[in-house]
Amino acid sequence: MTKNERIQHFLLLSSFIVLVITGFALKFPEAWWVRMLSAAIGENAFEARGLVHRIASVVMIAASLYHLYYVSFTPRGRQLIKDFFPAKSDVSDFKNAMKYLIGRSDDRPLYGRFSYIEKMEYWAVVWGTVIMGATGFVLWFKDFFFGVVGNVGMDIATAIHYYEAILASLAIVVWHFYFVFLNPDVRPMNKAWLSGFLTREEMEHEHPLELQKLAGEIPDKKENIKS
Amino acid sequence: MTIIIRYSAVACTVLFIGFLFLAVTENTSVSFVDSDEDCYACHEDKDLTADRDGKKVSMFIDKKKADASAHGGVECRDCHINYNPDDIPHTKSPAKVDCQSCHDDLKGIQQSVHAKVECAGCHKPHEIKTVKQMKESGNDECYDCHNRKGVKQFTNSIHDKNGVKCEDCHKAGHGIVKVNKSNEQAVCGKCHSKSKMALANSVHSTAMSQTGGRGPTCTDCHGSHAILSSKISIESEGCLKCHLNEKMFPGEEKGSAKFVSRYKTSVHASITKNDVEAAGCVDCHGDHMVHEADNPQASTLRARQMETCGKCHSDVVSKFRRSKHGQELANGNKDAPTCTDCHGEHDIKSTFSANELSKINLVDKCLNCHKDGKITHKTYLGEEELITGYKESEHYKALQEGNLNAPTCSDCHGAHEMENAASVDSKLSKRNLAKTCGQANCHGKELDEYVGSIHETGITIKGNYDSPTCNDCHGNHVISKKDIDDKLEKSKGVIRMCSNCHASLEIIERNDLPTKIFESYKESFHGLATRGGMQEAANCESCHGNHNIRPSTDSLSTVFKSNLPQTCGNCHPGATQAFFTTKIHIEDARKDSPFVYVVTVFYITLIIGLIGFMLLHNILDYRRKIQLKKSDGI
Known part of the structure; x- marks a missing residue:
């Protein structure tokens, strides 16, 4: 990961976390952590919550728009999106992975730059950002959209925004955090999002095909390889 | 003869x-x-x-x-x-x-x-x-000698006019007698036998025997030869001659000269009727059979005051008799108030001039008995504590600031007609309260708004006493201003108040009210915002109004479909184009808002499916990786 990508990831994760906190703080005003936060912030906690939620959303949308530019117009970005696109191999990888996971086979599929897991996560983020951005925008400019979509439209936007938030948060916690933090291979944490690097060992283990591809270009002696 | x-x-x-x-x-x-x-x-x-x-x-x-x-x-x-x-x-x-x-x-x-x-x-x-x-x-023979002025006044007396002669009192012929204290009652009693009997039972007669004959008898009040027509000659002055004498009636207690002297400034003495006091001593105390106030026969006895005062004040007394106070008094309740308890005794004043009954002092007068818990309130348990709460009300504050239009106890409860709120005729009954609060100069505007509202018609047309009137929302005695500074607190107060009924299973069931009004509000942005502490989020009142609450099917309602853009526009100036196709307080999502229902079902399925898959994937992955590590380790 280049510095640029790490900054993109950082902007995404920080805005995401802020959005999750400030969003669920609205929905569950009596939860202990919400009350603690409100007490810490003081009188206008609720109004501040709304403001911070909007600022974070702007950060996330800005980062997303930059990412769109990045994958459209920079060579490394274009390669990135190419690598993220689902391929036929993903279907067979998935089948084989399932077999391996349930113990039908001892052969672990060999992944390229991105496994089907990582591709799913990426596209989930894309999907989530679009949905949340769109519905959030409607709710933000409610007075205008009320006239466009009526109360039923507002109610639908509210429902989508809420359930999508739950889905996204759970996906991050359940899947992403597992792979980054809990997974026995990387415990306590995969530091790639900070350092930008995977070790050769890690590469061999997780992305052997990519390693082979890179090995064709880069001398064997180099210990750390850019993923 | x-x-x-x-x-x-x-x-x-x-x-x-x-x-x-x-x-x-x-x-x-x-x-x-x-x-x-x-x-x-x-x-x-x-x-x-x-x-x-x-x-x-x-x-x-x-x-x-x-x-x-x-x-x-x-x-x-x-x-x-x-x-x-x-x-x-x-x-x-x-x-x-x-x-x-x-x-x-x-x-x-x-x-x-x-x-x-x-x-x-x-x-x-x-x-x-x-x-x-x-x-x-x-009498001429007598006048020849008895020509003193005093005796001569007899010619103007009522006795002379009615043909009474000297001899009728002093005896005829040669056995002429003097008439004095010792034989007066017997002499006068020859004709005035009823009065004589009455006098014999009076406190004056007791005084006579206690003082060894120095007590008052006929002529002390009526005069002797100059006796005029009965009433005028003895009116007040006759009584006050003795009763204002501080030597005869010392001290400041009841019955003292000082006590009696307050009569002079009372409304009874200062207003005249046919050139005499509006009410003189005898009008209240009776004449010959005058008694001390605690004598069971006294006309001024507490229990008999309704009768005595009612001689002149029949209209108010008849109201008082029907009142709770009057009934208790008639039932022999010693604590029940009677006329003098509120109006005073000799120093009785008109309500306009009386300090005792001035609006602000009346409160203390009533609270004297109606202090917390002293008299158990029969209809509202615990309510008595709120009675003293009147002193914290806006009504009392306004009185203190000198606003004489502000209501004191009697303005709402009635003065003499004071009745239990439970009584149908009471000014405070469910049916009458709004009229009482909305009386001229008070809350007429609010009454106009309230009339026709679903709450009002619920009471007046359907006779449903679950329906709220003024006090159900505003409280009884501790009526406070609703425009308090803290908007959030106010908002929460309104929501609490409405939810008293609209979130009460019992009331909802009994009246077939929508079941999820409160719940759906709680989960709406408005509800969440209020719960989360937003200062200006909409509460019940913001959309439904307050006094003029009508159902959404009523074209005068603030939540009637075509009025909604305006109602919403109060807070959302840009939302005047808003249109509504589904219910706002959704009772049953499947029926009331199918789109939202579909979205919800879709997402819940998605969440369970996807996250379930992820969890399973994690578990299997974890198991496999641990297996691998072990085998690697070996």
Whole structure:
């Protein structure tokens, strides 16, 4: 990961976390952590919550728009999106992975730059950002959209925004955090999002095909390889 | 009677003549006169005079009158004995005419006040009148001597006008008596027997016996000869003569002169009716049978005040009788208030001038008894604590600031008609309360809004007492202003208040109300924002209004479909184009808002499916990786 990508990831994760906190703080005003936060912030906690939620959303949308530019117009970005696109191999990888996971086979599929897991996560983020951005925008400019979509439209936007938030948060916690933090291979944490690097060992283990591809270009002696 | 007198007169005359005859024959006295003619020979002369102690005195005797008098048959010498017609004057020391030589049976004259009065003082010597004539001449005979001013006033008295004579009180004939404290009651009682009896039972009579006869009796109040028509002569002044005397009635307690003197400034004394006090002492205390206030027979006894005051104030008393206060009083409840408890006794004032009853002081007067828990409130348990809460209300604050339009206890509860709120006629009953609060000068505007609202028609048309009226939302005594500064607190207060009913299963069920009003609000942005502490989020009132709450099917309702853009526009100025296709308070999502329902079902399925898959994937992955590590380790 280049510095640029790490900054993109950082902007995404920080805005995401802020959005999750400030969003669920609205929905569950009596939860202990919400009350603690409100007490810490003081009188206008609720109004501040709304403001911070909007600022974070702007950060996330800005980062997303930059990412769109990045994958459209920079060579490394274009390669990135190419690598993220689902391929036929993903279907067979998935089948084989399932077999391996349930113990039908001892052969672990060999992944390229991105496994089907990582591709799913990426596209989930894309999907989530679009949905949340769109519905959030409607709710933000409610007075205008009320006239466009009526109360039923507002109610639908509210429902989508809420359930999508739950889905996204759970996906991050359940899947992403597992792979980054809990997974026995990387415990306590995969530091790639900070350092930008995977070790050769890690590469061999997780992305052997990519390693082979890179090995064709880069001398064997180099210990750390850019993923 | 006259026959007896006449008979005795004849008998006397016969005896007299007999006696004379004896006298003459026995020769104990000698008369030189043969007949009256000898006497009249000189005494018929009108110019005949004699010298008495240097004064010329007429010696003329009118024979006609003398013959016509009661002594018509009596001869001169019968009275004038030892007269020698040749001697002029007839004797040097004329013997006094001794009436008793004939009239020796004059009963009681010696004991009477006239014992020392000569017969001639009343009876003109040569024109003696018959008893009948004496009667006819009436009081004039008395006035000849009794010409003091006091006695003369009798001619103006009601007694004189009604033909009462001196003798009716002082007795007739020779047994004239003085009338004084000791016999007054008996004398007056001859005619005024009822009054006499009444007086005998009165506190005045008790005073009489306790002071050894110095207590007041008839004339002390009525006067003696100058007695006027009953009422005027004794009105207040008669009573106050004694009762304002601080020596007779010392101290400041009830019954003292000081206590009574407050009457002078009372409304009863300062307003006049037909030139006398509007109400004098006797109007309240009664006349002859006046009693101390705690005597069971006293007209001023607590329990009998309704009757006594009602003589003049019948309209208010009839209201009071029907009131809870009046009923309790009639049932013998000693703590129940009566007229004087609120209005005072002698110092009674009109409500406009009375300090006691001024709007602000009335509160303390009522709270005297209605303090927390002192009188158990029968309909609202725990309510009594709120009564003192009135002092924290806006109503009381306004009074303190001098706003005399602000209501005190009686403005809402009624003064005399004070009734339990549970009573249908009460000003505070469910049906009447709105009218009471909305009376002129008070909350008329709010009443206008309230009339026609679903809450109002619920009560007046459907007779549903679950439906709220003023106090259900505003409270009873501790009525506070709703425009408090803290908008959030106000908002939460409104929501709490509405949810008292609209989130109460019992009330919702009984009245077939929508079941999820409160829940759906709680989960809406407005509800979440309020829960989260937003200052200006919409509460019930923001959309539904307050007094004028109507169902969404009513075209006057703020939540009627075509009125919604305007209602929402109050807070969301850009939302005037807003349109509504589904319910706002969704009861059943599948029916009320199918799109939202579909979205919800879709997402819940998605979440369960995806996250379930992820969890499973994690578990399997973890297991595999641990297996791998172990085998690597070996």
